[in-house]
Amino acid sequence: MAGVAGRSWDVVVVGAGVIGSAVTYALARLGRRVCLVERGAVAGGTSSASAGQTSVQGRVPGPSLALALANIGLLAELAAELPTDFEYVQSGGLILAEDETEYRLLRQFAAQQSAHVPVEFLEAEEVRRLEPYLNPRVVGATYCPLDGYLNPMALALALARGAQTLGAEVRTQTEVIGVSIQNGRAAGVRTRRDTLSAGIVVNAAGVWSADLGRLAGVEVPVVPRKGQLLVTEPLPPLVSTVLSHAGHIPFKEHGIDAPPHVEGELQKKRYMKQAKSGGFQGRVYIGSTSEFVGFDRGNTWDGVTGLCQYAVDTVPALARARLVRGWAGLRPRSRDGRFVIGEAPALPGFFLATGHDSIGVLHSTMTGKLLAEWIHTGRRPELLAPFDPARF
Amino acid sequence: MTHDDLRIATPVQRGRLLTILVDGREVPAYEGETVAAALLAAGYRTFRLTPRGQTPRSYFCGMGVCHDCLMMVDGLPNVRTCMTPVRDGLRVDTQHGLGEWDGRS
Amino acid sequence: MRSVECVVIGGGPAGLAAAQAAARAGVQVMLVDENAQLGGQYYRQLPVTFQVPNSARLPKEYAEGRTLIQEVQALGVDLRLDTVAWAVFDAEIVALASGDATERLQAETLILAPGAYDRPVPFPGWTLPGVMTAGGAQNLMKAYRVLPGRRVLVAGSGPLLLVVAHSLLQGGAEVAAVCEASPMRDLWRYAPWMLPHLNFAQQGYDYWRQIREAGVPFLRGRIIRHVLGRTEVTRAVISRCDEAWRPLSGTEQGFDVDAVVIGYGFVPSLELSRLAGCEHRYLPEVDSWVPTRTPDLETTLPGVFVVGDGAGVAGSAVARAEGGLAGLVVAQRLGKIAERDYGILRARARGRLRHLAGFRRVMDSLYRVGPGLYSLADDVTPLCRCEEITVGEALAAIREGATHPSEVKAWTRTGMGRCQGRMCGPTLAHLIARTAGRPVAEVGLFTQRPPTKPVPLSALIHDVTAV
Numbered sequence: 029m030a031g032v033a034g035r036s037w038d039v040v041v042v043g044a045g046v047i048g049s050a051v052t053y054a055l056a057r058l059g060r061r062v063c064l065v066e067r068g069a070v071a072g073g074t075s076s077a078s079a080g081q082t083s084v085q086g087r088v089p090g091p092s093l094a095l096a097l098a099n100i101g102l103l104a105e106l107a108a109e110l111p112t113d114f115e116y117v118q119s120g121g122l123i124l125a126e127d128e129t130e131y132r133l134l135r136q137f138a139a140q141q142s143a144h145v146p147v148e149f150l151e152a153e154e155v156r157r158l159e160p161y162l163n164p165r166v167v168g169a170t171y172c173p174l175d176g177y178l179n180p181m182a183l184a185l186a187l188a189r190g191a192q193t194l195g196a197e198v199r200t201q202t203e204v205i206g207v208s209i210q211n212g213r214a215a216g217v218r219t220r221r222d223t224l225s226a227g228i229v230v231n232a233a234g235v236w237s238a239d240l241g242r243l244a245g246v247e248v249p250v251v252p253r254k255g256q257l258l259v260t261e262p263l264p265p266l267v268s269t270v271l272s273h274a275g276h277i278p279f280k281e282h283g284i285d286a287p288p289h290v291e292g293e294l295q296k297k298r299y300m301k302q303a304k305s306g307g308f309q310g311r312v313y314i315g316s317t318s319e320f321v322g323f324d325r326g327n328t329w330d331g332v333t334g335l336c337q338y339a340v341d342t343v344p345a346l347a348r349a350r351l352v353r354g355w356a357g358l359r360p361r362s363r364d365g366r367f368v369i370g371e372a373p374a375l376p377g378f379f380l381a382t383g384h385d386s387i388g389v390l391h392s393t394m395t396g397k398l399l400a401e402w403i404h405t406g407r408r409p410e411l412l413a414p415f416d417p418a419r420f
Numbered sequence: 421m422t423h424d425d426l427r428i429a430t431p432v433q434r435g436r437l438l439t440i441l442v443d444g445r446e447v448p449a450y451e452g453e454t455v456a457a458a459l460l461a462a463g464y465r466t467f468r469l470t471p472r473g474q475t476p477r478s479y480f481c482g483m484g485v486c487h488d489c490l491m492m493v494d495g496l497p498n499v500r501t502c503m504t505p506v507r508d509g510l511r512v513d514t515q516h517g518l519g520e521w522d523g524r525s
Numbered sequence: 526m527r528s529v530e531c532v533v534i535g536g537g538p539a540g541l542a543a544a545q546a547a548a549r550a551g552v553q554v555m556l557v558d559e560n561a562q563l564g565g566q567y568y569r570q571l572p573v574t575f576q577v578p579n580s581a582r583l584p585k586e587y588a589e590g591r592t593l594i595q596e597v598q599a600l601g602v603d604l605r606l607d608t609v610a611w612a613v614f615d616a617e618i619v620a621l622a623s624g625d626a627t628e629r630l631q632a633e634t635l636i637l638a639p640g641a642y643d644r645p646v647p648f649p650g651w652t653l654p655g656v657m658t659a660g661g662a663q664n665l666m667k668a669y670r671v672l673p674g675r676r677v678l679v680a681g682s683g684p685l686l687l688v689v690a691h692s693l694l695q696g697g698a699e700v701a702a703v704c705e706a707s708p709m710r711d712l713w714r715y716a717p718w719m720l721p722h723l724n725f726a727q728q729g730y731d732y733w734r735q736i737r738e739a740g741v742p743f744l745r746g747r748i749i750r751h752v753l754g755r756t757e758v759t760r761a762v763i764s765r766c767d768e769a770w771r772p773l774s775g776t777e778q779g780f781d782v783d784a785v786v787i788g789y790g791f792v793p794s795l796e797l798s799r800l801a802g803c804e805h806r807y808l809p810e811v812d813s814w815v816p817t818r819t820p821d822l823e824t825t826l827p828g829v830f831v832v833g834d835g836a837g838v839a840g841s842a843v844a845r846a847e848g849g850l851a852g853l854v855v856a857q858r859l860g861k862i863a864e865r866d867y868g869i870l871r872a873r874a875r876g877r878l879r880h881l882a883g884f885r886r887v888m889d890s891l892y893r894v895g896p897g898l899y900s901l902a903d904d905v906t907p908l909c910r911c912e913e914i915t916v917g918e919a920l921a922a923i924r925e926g927a928t929h930p931s932e933v934k935a936w937t938r939t940g941m942g943r944c945q946g947r948m949c950g951p952t953l954a955h956l957i958a959r960t961a962g963r964p965v966a967e968v969g970l971f972t973q974r975p976p977t978k979p980v981p982l983s984a985l986i987h988d989v990t991a992v
Binding site for chain 2: 566643652653654658697912943
């Protein structure tokens with residue numbers, strides 16, 4: 029996709045994953061002249077490794093949940109608006125309780141969370157009616173009809189294509205090798221072939237946003253957090269909802285006192301889902317691990333066998349299914365684990381849209397919309413306040 | 421062995437004659453044959469219909485690589501018939517799309 | 526975790542020869558194969574329940590293979606059949622899965638002998654029941670004694686076509702024609718190279734003569750165009766092709782058949798060598814990626830060797846010779862052979878390989894894959910058989926900017942199926958090369974991930990690794 033060498037734009041967005049594509053689309057929709065630059069292909073980075081979860085039920089009331097719910101709503105609009113499909117399914121999601129402690133905690137969680145999100149607590153028999161293949165050890169679960177998943181590659185592609193139909197330019201196979209600075213402000217980017225001038229540069233480079241920041245002299249406290257995933261061969265229906273476990277809920281943040289073995293560390297957050305329709309129909313996705321090993325994306329013995337163990341433990345019938353592939357994605361995790369969205373204090377005109385860790389897909393479209401609004405109006409939307417880079 | 425099956429007569433003596441059930445019908449097979457070989461010998465061609473286009477597929481690579489020869493075997497979907505030996509009474513069914521799951525764990 | 530002096534993956538001619546050479550020298554050898562019996566493809570044995578009253582009537586590979594298998598069995602090699610090497614970690618930890626168990630073990634040395642698989646060639650009708658590969662047809666006829674059909678068209682390139690046609694005729698099938706893509710002109714030019722290998726040339730000639738005597742047309746410079754039928758093959762259409770294997774329109778010729786055997790060469794299986802991290806390079810003269818090896822057949826990873834067709838398709842004689850050399854080198858590495866003996870044996874083994882290389886060069890040149898092979902498909906021909914993605918869909922993605930196989934995969938699902946990209950990968954690389962105007966060597970490959978073959982979860986959850 030070669031463009032005219034060296035042009036002037038309102039905004040240059042670097043990184044065509046779900047975040048960068050969403051920002052580009054939103055800006056194009058507001059009528060801004062925007063160029064999306066990507067060193068590989070659209071969705072070539074973390075977005076193509078993601079399982080595409082869009083689960084809201086566990087989010088803490090406040091900006092986090094508000095953003096998530098707004099994103100869900102926006103996804104529904106975009107499904108009608110964007111030129112290609114991104115296979116969004118609201119399958120419903122179950123968070124499973126597998127012992128008495130988890131049962132008690134999830135009941136408490138459901139009771140208070142239902143004021144903010146449609147979530148109900150189901151007893152064991154109801155859970156089994158919904159998911160007959162679950163391990164009989166499950167004693168209850170919370171259920172939220174809004175939870176689901178989509179195809180993250182297809183989402184990034186749909187957003188990029190949508191942006192193009194609105195006049196944006198998308199330049200792939202184009203690596204940024206420098207950030208231009210004039211009078212202490214970001215003034216564009218340099219690629220191997222030419223210079224793109226713009227008053228605003230958006231760093232949506234995910235796990236590489238620290239590298240890009242360095243080119244601009246801006247420290248971006250984001251590091252890769254590896255997650256291994258597995259996928260089976262296509263199978264007849266086994267599970268219809270997104271399954272995860274009590275350890276996924278940040279009970280403390282919800283004001284619920286939970287013992288340490290339940291309020292799991294990052295390592296314990298496992299989940300699985302089986303795509304109901306679309307291209308991936310029938311496959312069971314099993315995730316995930318949590319490792320800080322730099323940019324290594326290898327699968328490990330422990331990672332693969334551990335996830336298999338988890339899968340068969342949760343749905344015993346999966347024992348007879350065959351594993352087709354393991355892979356790993358790198359989640360961009362910030363120093364405090366929250367998004368980094370906003371103008372870099374060290375460099376006016378240089379905006380960050382990164383740090384989405386494991387919930388990038390869920391928050392992609394709203395990140396795009398709100399950041400575009402900020403850039404367009406010059407005023408920071410209130411919902412983005414907790415994610416301001418100035419906090420570091 | 422009927423005169424119209426595709427088995428080559430010489431120079432081997434096959435194993436014991438047995439019966440497999442293909443889509444409910446009895447089909448002769450010889451101990452030691454794979455399900456695919458027995459089906460092809462008996463003139464069965466379509467092993468499965470694909471999920472997306474319902475197109476017929478059959479034995480292609482013969483070495484377990486292409487995964488086109490998949491059928492439901494004894495109630496389990498996605499079984500490579502070119503790698504599966506026959507057994508007396510084995511149930512083999514044409515797989516439609518993703519197949520069916522009887523939930524046995 | 527157990528440590529094994531030499532783990533050999535693959536029990537075909539190369540793996541058997543490697544296990545034999547190493548074990549003879551006193552190396553502790555484990556030989557792993559995913560099938561129920563040793564032999565791989567070329568030395569595929571009959572099922573144990575089949576009896577052979579007069580083994581002289583069987584093709585010579587049976588006896589050759591049986592002899593080698595028995596020798597390996599007698600040498601006390603630890604045989605792991607029905608076992609898949611599903612991963613290699615840290616270049617030396619081999620992960621095995623068998624039945625309902627998995628185990629890890631440390632390999633002091635690792636010899637990979639994974640073999641090759643038929644080069645997948647998309648053309649209209651290639652997924653129809655009744656169309657099968659040459660390897661698939663040979664397995665069906667040799668091991669199970671079943672014919673692919675009653676009236677068969679054989680199309681492809683290389684000496685295997687003659688072998689397949691011969692097997693078909695022996696089995697009582699009619700062969701409508703044998704269609705060789707190469708022009709096979711000026712064979713006399715190759716005479717000097719063939720003189721030291723008259724036995725191979727003689728074999729080929731004998732097959733050719735039998736086929737001609739049976740009245741089967743042997744057509745050179747002909748390539749498969751499409752296969753017709755509703756639910757199975759009823760007709761196959763070929764046409765003439767130029768020296769680059771490009772079909773010449775207006776020269777189509779049809780045959781009413783009930784089976785089509787396609788054999789356009791083989792592609793090395795690279796999953797383990799790539800997963801382990803060995804360096805590979807693309808050789809345009811054989812249209813294959815192969816592992817980079819020293820003259821001792823060691824990869825860029827010390828202690829990891831690749832032998833046989835898995836390092837570049839060169840046939841069974843080369844496979845055995847390579848296996849023998851690698852087994853010898855490993856034995857020396859492990860201190861089992863006196864230096865002087867090693868020097869003599871290694872020189873002999875390398876000399877044998879050099880001798881065989883002359884013949885290979887002739888074969889590679891005669892049957893060199895023409896770029897036209899990758900232009901047979903039309904836009905609605907399936908490229909990815911598993912996911913039912915057409916050539917047209919892949920080309921649309923490439924034109925839109927997906928210029929690496931992984932990118933085409935992420936956008937279209939090509940390569941995400943159970944075959945793990947084996948059936949679509951080679952063709953996809955050529956489609957990208959052609960559309961993006963880049964050499965195949967620069968296009969790259971799908972990222973290699975575990976498991977190397979689909980494995981039931983039940984196997985992976987039961988760890989029997991020795992403590």
